[in-house]
Amino acid sequence: MNLDPTPVTRHLRAMYGSRVLIAAVCHLRVFDLLAEQPLSLAECGRQLGLAPRPAMVLFPTLLGMGLLEWQPDGRLGVSDTGRYLTSGAVPSLIGYVGLEQEDAGVLEMVARLKNDGPADTSDGLSYVKEGDDPSPMDDPEESRRFTLALAGRARLLAPLVAKHLPTGPKHLLDVAGGTGYYTFEWLLRNPEGTATLFDRPQVLEVAKELMEDFCRGKQVQSFGDRITFCPGDMLEDALPQADLLLAGSLFHDWPDDTCAYLMDRFAGALRTGGELWIHDTFLNDDFVGPVPATDYSAALFWATKGRIYSRAEHEAWMRASDLTPSANRPATGLEYGLVSGRKQF
Numbered sequence: 001m002n003l004d005p006t007p008v009t010r011h012l013r014a015m016y017g018s019r020v021l022i023a024a025v026c027h028l029r030v031f032d033l034l035a036e037q038p039l040s041l042a043e044c045g046r047q048l049g050l051a052p053r054p055a056m057v058l059f060p061t062l063l064g065m066g067l068l069e070w071q072p073d074g075r076l077g078v079s080d081t082g083r084y085l086t087s088g089a090v091p092s093l094i095g096y097v098g099l100e101q102e103d104a105g106v107l108e109m110v111a112r113l114k115n116d117g118p119a120d121t122s123d124g125l126s127y128v129k130e131g132d133d134p135s136p137m138d139d140p141e142e143s144r145r146f147t148l149a150l151a152g153r154a155r156l157l158a159p160l161v162a163k164h165l166p167t168g169p170k171h172l173l174d175v176a177g178g179t180g181y182y183t184f185e186w187l188l189r190n191p192e193g194t195a196t197l198f199d200r201p202q203v204l205e206v207a208k209e210l211m212e213d214f215c216r217g218k219q220v221q222s223f224g225d226r227i228t229f230c231p232g233d234m235l236e237d238a239l240p241q242a243d244l245l246l247a248g249s250l251f252h253d254w255p256d257d258t259c260a261y262l263m264d265r266f267a268g269a270l271r272t273g274g275e276l277w278i279h280d281t282f283l284n285d286d287f288v289g290p291v292p293a294t295d296y297s298a299a300l301f302w303a304t305k306g307r308i309y310s311r312a313e314h315e316a317w318m319r320a321s322d323l324t325p326s327a328n329r330p331a332t333g334l335e336y337g338l339v340s341g342r343k344q345f
C-alpha cells in the first residue's frame with residue numbers, strides 16, 4: 001500500500017484558512033476597504049492596522065482563494081468573486097459568512113492578526129527557542145510531544161528528500177533536525193557519509209531513541225560514529241562545518257529578519273562548493289496562494305513566529321548570503337518541495 005495522505009494535511013489546515021477568510025470578511029472588512037479603491041499590499045495592511053507578518057498571511061490567503069486579485073499596476077483589488085463579500089453587493093454573502101463570525105477560533109484569529117501573534121506567550125511558542133525566552137522544546141515532556149508529533153510526517157517524507165540530496169562521502173548538517181529521520185535516510189543511502197544532527201538537547205534525546213528503532217526496522221547496524229548528536233542553539237552557537245546543510249520545516253517557524261540571519265549563519269557553516277537544501281511548503285512567487293500553502297501559513301502564523309514563504313523569498317536570502325540558488329526545485333510529498341543554493345567561493 002502506497003497511498004498519498006495529502007488530503008489529511010490539506011483538510012487539517014483548511015480550518016486556519018477558513019478563520020482568516022471569516023476574519024477578513026466580518027471583522028477586518030477587507031473587501032469594503034479595497035472595493036473603495038485598490039491599494040498596495042503595504043498600504044492595505046497599514047490601513048487595517050496589521051504588521052507585515054499578518055498582512056503576508058492574510059493577503060496571499062485571499063489572493064489564493066480568488067477573492068482578491070493583483071491589478072495591472074501592482075495594487076490589490078477585489079475580484080469579481082470577492083464582490084459578493086462587499087456591503088454594497090446585491091446579493092451579498094456577508095450575512096451568510098457572518099453566521100460563523102463569533103466562532104472562538106475566528107475571534108482568536110482576529111486577535112492574533114491584530115496583535116501579530118498570541119497575546120500570551122509566557123509558555124513559549126511551539127518549535128521555537130529564542131534567547132532566554134521559555135520554550136516547550138526545552139521542556140522534557142513538551143519537547144517529546146512536539147517532536148513525536150512530527151515523526152509520522154518525517155518518516156513519510158525523509159526517503160523522498162534523501163533521494164534528491166547530493167550523495168557521496170560528504171558531511172551532512174541537519175539543523176533543527178528534530179526526529180532525525182531525514183539524517184537517518186540520507187546515511188542509509190550514503191554509506192560513506194557522516195552527519196551532525198543539531199537541535200535542542202531534549203529533542204535529541206528523542207531522536208536517539210528513534211535512531212535505534214529506525215536501525216532495527218531497517219535491519220542495519222547502528223550508525224555508530226557516523227552520526228554526531230549536537231545539542232545547541234542555532235541562533236547563537238557555532239555550527240559545525242559541512243558539505244551539505246539541510247534546513248527542513250525550519251524557516252517557516254521564524255520571522256523574515258531571523259530567516260535572513262539564519263541563512264547567513266548556515267552559509268557560513270558550508271565549505272566551498274557546499275550546498276544548502278531547504279525542505280518546506282512554498283507560496284507562489286506572486287503570493288497568489290496556492291491555497292494548501294496559505295492554509296499552512298495561517299496555521300504556522302497561529303502557532304509559531306513564522307509563516308510560509310515563497311521560493312523567491314528563500315532565494316533572496318540565499319543571494320544575500322552569497323549562495324547561488326539552483327533552478328532544480330523538486331517536489332517531495334504532502335505539498336512539500338526542495339530549493340537549494342550552492343556556496344561557490
Ligand SMILES: C[S@@+](CC[C@H](N)C(=O)[O-])C[C@H]1O[C@@H](n2cnc3c(N)ncnc32)[C@H](O)[C@@H]1O
Pocket residue numbers: 127128129130137150154175176177178179198199200203232233234235247248249250253
Ligand atoms: C518544525 S521542527 C522541524 C524538525 C525537522 N527539521 C523536520 O522537518 O521534521 C523545528 C525544530 O527546530 C528546533 N529549534 C527551534 N529553535 C531552535 C534553536 N534555537 N536551536 C536549535 N534548534 C531549534 C526545534 O526543537 C524543532 O525540532
